[in-house]
Amino acid sequence: MATAVHKVTSEEAAANPPPEAVVVRFAGDSGDGMQLTGGQFTLSTALTGNDLATFPDFPAEIRAPQGTLFGVSAFQINFGSTSIETAGDAPDVLIAMNPAALKVNVETLKPGGLIIADEGEFSDRNLAKAKYDANPLEDDSLAKWQLMKLNISQLTLDAVKPFGLGNKEALRCKNMWTLGLALWMFDRDRQPIIDWLKAKFARAPELAEANIAALDAGHAYGETAEIGGQVGQLSVPAASVEEGLYRTVTGAESISLGLVAGAQLAGLPMFFGGYPITPASAILHHLSRLKEYGVTTFQAEDEIAAVAAAIGGSYAGQLGVTSSSGPGIALKTEAIGLAIMTELPLVVVNSQRGGPSTGLPTKTEQSDLYQAVYGRNGDAPMPVIAARSAADCFDAAIEACRIATQYMTPVMLLTDGYIANAAEPWKVPDMSGYSPFPVRFLEEAPEGGFQPYARDEKLARPWVKPGTPGLLHRIGGIEKKAGSGNIDYSPENHQAMTDLRADKVARIAVPDQDIEIGEVGGKLAVVGWGSTFGPITQAVRRARKKGLDVSHIHIRHIWPMPKNLGELLKGYDKVLVPEMNTGQLKTLLRDQYLIDAKPLNKVSGQPFRIAEIEDAIEAALGADGK
Amino acid sequence: MNEMTPVQTTLKDWESDQEVRWCPGCGDYAVLKAVQRTMPDLGVARENTVFISGIGCSSRFPYYMETYGFHTIHGRAPAVATGVKLANPDLDVWIITGDGDALSIGGNHMMHLLRRNLNTQVLLFNNEIYGLTKGQYSPTSRVGTRSPSTPFGSVDSPASPCAFALGSGARFVARGIDVHKNLPNVLKAAHAHQGAAFVEIFQNCIVYNDDVFAPFTAKPNAAANQLWLAHGEPMLFDKGTKGIALDVKTLSLNVVDVVEGDWEGAGVLVHDQTNRTIAHMLVEMTGGPVALGVLYDDPKPTFDSAVIEQNRSASEGKTPDLQKLVSQGQTWQVTKQPHPM
Numbered sequence: 030m031a032t033a034v035h036k037v038t039s040e041e042a043a044a045n046p047p048p049e050a051v052v053v054r055f056a057g058d059s060g061d062g063m064q065l066t067g068g069q070f071t072l073s074t075a076l077t078g079n080d081l082a083t084f085p086d087f088p089a090e091i092r093a094p095q096g097t098l099f100g101v102s103a104f105q106i107n108f109g110s111t112s113i114e115t116a117g118d119a120p121d122v123l124i125a126m127n128p129a130a131l132k133v134n135v136e137t138l139k140p141g142g143l144i145i146a147d148e149g150e151f152s153d154r155n156l157a158k159a160k161y162d163a164n165p166l167e168d169d170s171l172a173k174w175q176l177m178k179l180n181i182s183q184l185t186l187d188a189v190k191p192f193g194l195g196n197k198e199a200l201r202c203k204n205m206w207t208l209g210l211a212l213w214m215f216d217r218d219r220q221p222i223i224d225w226l227k228a229k230f231a232r233a234p235e236l237a238e239a240n241i242a243a244l245d246a247g248h249a250y251g252e253t254a255e256i257g258g259q260v261g262q263l264s265v266p267a268a269s270v271e272e273g274l275y276r277t278v279t280g281a282e283s284i285s286l287g288l289v290a291g292a293q294l295a296g297l298p299m300f301f302g303g304y305p306i307t308p309a310s311a312i313l314h315h316l317s318r319l320k321e322y323g324v325t326t327f328q329a330e331d332e333i334a335a336v337a338a339a340i341g342g343s344y345a346g347q348l349g350v351t352s353s354s355g356p357g358i359a360l361k362t363e364a365i366g367l368a369i370m371t372e373l374p375l376v377v378v379n380s381q382r383g384g385p386s387t388g389l390p391t392k393t394e395q396s397d398l399y400q401a402v403y404g405r406n407g408d409a410p411m412p413v414i415a416a417r418s419a420a421d422c423f424d425a426a427i428e429a430c431r432i433a434t435q436y437m438t439p440v441m442l443l444t445d446g447y448i449a450n451a452a453e454p455w456k457v458p459d460m461s462g463y464s465p466f467p468v469r470f471l472e473e474a475p476e477g478g479f480q481p482y483a484r485d486e487k488l489a490r491p492w493v494k495p496g497t498p499g500l501l502h503r504i505g506g507i508e509k510k511a512g513s514g515n516i517d518y519s520p521e522n523h524q525a526m527t528d529l530r531a532d533k534v535a536r537i538a539v540p541d542q543d544i545e546i547g548e549v550g551g552k553l554a555v556v557g558w559g560s561t562f563g564p565i566t567q568a569v570r571r572a573r574k575k576g577l578d579v580s581h582i583h584i585r586h587i588w589p590m591p592k593n594l595g596e597l598l599k600g601y602d603k604v605l606v607p608e609m610n611t612g613q614l615k616t617l618l619r620d621q622y623l624i625d626a627k628p629l630n631k632v633s634g635q636p637f638r639i640a641e642i643e644d645a646i647e648a649a650l651g652a653d654g655k
Numbered sequence: 656m657n658e659m660t661p662v663q664t665t666l667k668d669w670e671s672d673q674e675v676r677w678c679p680g681c682g683d684y685a686v687l688k689a690v691q692r693t694m695p696d697l698g699v700a701r702e703n704t705v706f707i708s709g710i711g712c713s714s715r716f717p718y719y720m721e722t723y724g725f726h727t728i729h730g731r732a733p734a735v736a737t738g739v740k741l742a743n744p745d746l747d748v749w750i751i752t753g754d755g756d757a758l759s760i761g762g763n764h765m766m767h768l769l770r771r772n773l774n775t776q777v778l779l780f781n782n783e784i785y786g787l788t789k790g791q792y793s794p795t796s797r798v799g800t801r802s803p804s805t806p807f808g809s810v811d812s813p814a815s816p817c818a819f820a821l822g823s824g825a826r827f828v829a830r831g832i833d834v835h836k837n838l839p840n841v842l843k844a845a846h847a848h849q850g851a852a853f854v855e856i857f858q859n860c861i862v863y864n865d866d867v868f869a870p871f872t873a874k875p876n877a878a879a880n881q882l883w884l885a886h887g888e889p890m891l892f893d894k895g896t897k898g899i900a901l902d903v904k905t906l907s908l909n910v911v912d913v914v915e916g917d918w919e920g921a922g923v924l925v926h927d928q929t930n931r932t933i934a935h936m937l938v939e940m941t942g943g944p945v946a947l948g949v950l951y952d953d954p955k956p957t958f959d960s961a962v963i964e965q966n967r968s969a970s971e972g973k974t975p976d977l978q979k980l981v982s983q984g985q986t987w988q989v990t991k992q993p994h995p996m
Contacts (some may be wrong), residue, residue: 272990343735504725
């Protein structure tokens, strides 16, 4: 084993104290199974009791040409004994399965961090594809990191030889060899992975055995004397978290479970209309397996049909739900207007991705906030809720179902590609702690006669299921006469109905805004929404450790906003709004409260790094931020 | 629909209190009357009946029916109807649409509704023009149609609604004429069919496309140009003096003369409404009469029944338990003391 000479300066070492947490990045070709490796490593890490966050970072192409820079797929995991909210800024360990994976990812590695590279893949051809003039494993270019080069390809072939696989199939076990080594390095149990492999390859036991042999060989490689010196086992103690039962969950799973729970709490069957789109399809996949919970899933012919069918489902008395990503939401927009006009419940999930147009299908962004709040023809107010993390999606989805059914309105639920794909530990909720909000359909005409557009104390109209005798009526997208719901174009009626639709949404009861970290009032509030929660929390925590006067406020209810939010924000000298867009919440806050909110924007398709926000906090507070 | 005791109603019961607002003389009035007249004969309950429409003159229809009604958005009635029917398959769903609504902006949804075979009735009011937007040519307008958007005449070939329906996999295809006395019978046959029943109704737009169908609908032209089909009956028209025969050399339908009622001798075909090939040929027939009535009727299992059945069978033996659901997957217990590594 060759190891590069260390040239880590004392400054670099001081900047990187021994971590309470470790960040590992698995990177390889999109066909190398890195997402699978990362996912399984995540599971075994969760089972060890570490808190963790992950960041799957993969190309839009299913199988990009082998060995190319744009075909690199990576999976990053941050785990540790403290509370983890982000996938980590800079990896401590980079596992590079080919030259392209090394080239794309090495600059993010911490100085002094460890590179494990499969030298078997560093052929002239692969080096050329990665646009390397010289083999970086052989020159000094990686000197500021620790380098461990192993011929993982050959070691894997040796390990699986007894199973008689073809060369190509045998090499596909490389990821398990690598996983085995990683499990050894971080003292993780192999058994859950072995169980998983046996289940996955139940119909091809020889593949299961070969993969297990590769896993064992990687583990054994670490354990035996073949690795020496600086690369030893790293023991990251379990995080001290709340007592209880835990599991890992991705945002897509959590949204799906939350929608099912929301429908059940409302006492309704769910009708889900969906159309395949990255990164929202996983929600359709999850829900299609949950039929016993009264869930009907319908893969429609397009995004418009998906939302229109969901509206039809709601009209017929189920909870209509549809889900998509930005481009699909754009297509659904006219139908969402119909749901606003006909005042039917509807939950619209937007798993945001980079835009405009097709944009960055597999990369994350928060750039659909304007679309959610403002993006419809006519004055068309609609509640908007944003989930902050994979685990939080569960409660956010329940909240969306509650508002939709209690107020007879469509609701937009915002998540993003990062939340949808990333896994994190989730304390399994105690369902008995959730109060039901049962829907009451109108079943007979009230005293004084039936009015389809009558109002209750929340300004909601009655929900009548077709099939109910005595309550025949017609609804539609043309302006409705207040009360009767008959067509009415008169000026005074349109004014009254427009005001009413706005009032109904404005009066929705949302909880008061609280402060995540910090105090009411002070020098600086960092205000976020959605998946920036992790990096903002960590950055504010670090800044406060340095004695800076900074607080963190994270908004779930984007529309209507919490009643106390304006006053709360006015209590700070400065307001900083980090967003993965060009300043959309910033605009909303300025518009609503006339405050001088300052933007911090990033639209690279990558989540914020903690340090980026930390720097912005320090810059905002100036030299004397205390 | 489940079998139910027929409900007694009259025509009046199906009229809503809304003022009908089509142009005086519009064919839509006749269709509305025909539907309201047909409903009592179906023995169905008003509260179980839902009319769903898109956008266009015809799509105002639901407001005038004393049933449940949903006037949706342009082209999307089939998609809304799909949600309604899957959420409550016991509802009797009628889709009201036009040539622009169903074949232009909503062509995709119509295709998928027909291929899925959603158990609904589709009434496509074909007037070969955009009426509500003041007279532009439509996807069914003939080449050369002069309109505000085609002042020199349209140049693109029209779509044939029934050919589109057959091509999309429809299992029931029929045609009627707005003012013709046979329309209620066509509607009854459509209602009796289990599955998506597609009915093209030739409807006269008195303002923007008056008399476009007169060559076969006007009284003097009717007998010689209308072929009313009946299952098991010979394809005769013009008071039995003419019939339709198969030319095996060109694989097309031809008009033949029938002398002294000897239609068999003339080789006239007997209509078999389950014969898909003949249905295609009747729709494509040029130069002869217009085929009317039930062109094709051959039911197969419906989408809604398949979805309901799969929902049922996939749920069988499983008890919904939210607590169990959220606790699925690999879990671990955290106790006060983090367990040792």
